[in-house]
């Protein structure tokens with residue numbers, strides 16, 4: 001297991017800085033594998049909250065390798081994804097359902113009925129009920145053992161975008177339909193043929209409250225695009241303008257895995 005070159009406690013949780021993005025991803029995969037193995041040893045299900053984006057691709061790659069080598073079973077794993085574009089079909093290659101199939105689910109023998117991704121095809125009148133139902137399913141599965149998170153360049157977690165809500169209200173945000181921030185649609189454009197116009201304007205996202213309710217949270221941030229958001233999340237006051245800073249309210253169960261570039265502005 002790769003070792004961090006530096007680690008310390010911050011007001012937003014434990015911080016581990018790795019020499020390279022690859023090492024940070026390997027360490028994240030090993031942490032997820034540890035959760036799976038400990039649940040298997042106790043004959044329990046493992047319940048994971050999963051993230052998409054470019055950052056966790058190498059994490060899923062390593063988990064797939066471990067599965068192929070026979071070291072990791074997914075038969076007892078139940079997954080809940082953070083978010084999904086809206087509207088979008090699960091068969092659209094840019095949907096997060098398609099991403100999860102491509103990078104993980106299709107390669108690890110996980111029973112399909114144990115993978116949950118918010119459905120970008122539900123009619124708008126049924127969205128609120130679908131989002132409540134998603135949270136009920138998570139609770140019925142016993143809640144998340146581990147939530148894997150990335151961070152947006154604007155500090156978003158899931159698709160909880162920067163907003164001006166008071167702290168107490170931001171912490172209560174539930175799973176819901178949201179409008180995407182211009183920084184988010186600009187960053188997503190590369191996956192939509194380079195055109196920001198083609199990126200859906202809306203998304204479904206797990207709310208701040210169910211994210212923070214996970215029993216442990218692993219947030220992975222890599223590269224210089226994330227330097228500023230990471231520094232603000234770890235060193236600024238917790239506030240809804242920088243959603244990742246809300247992790248400060250549950251710091252005891254949060255771990256940040258960073259590479260040197262993402263950590264470059266930390267004091």
Ligand code: GLP
Nearest residue numbers: 051052053054055150151152158
């Ligand atoms: C995306 C996802 C987030 C992700 C973030 C960072 O839009 N909704 O869950 O963590 O933005 O993405 P990337 O890893 O590609 O930088």
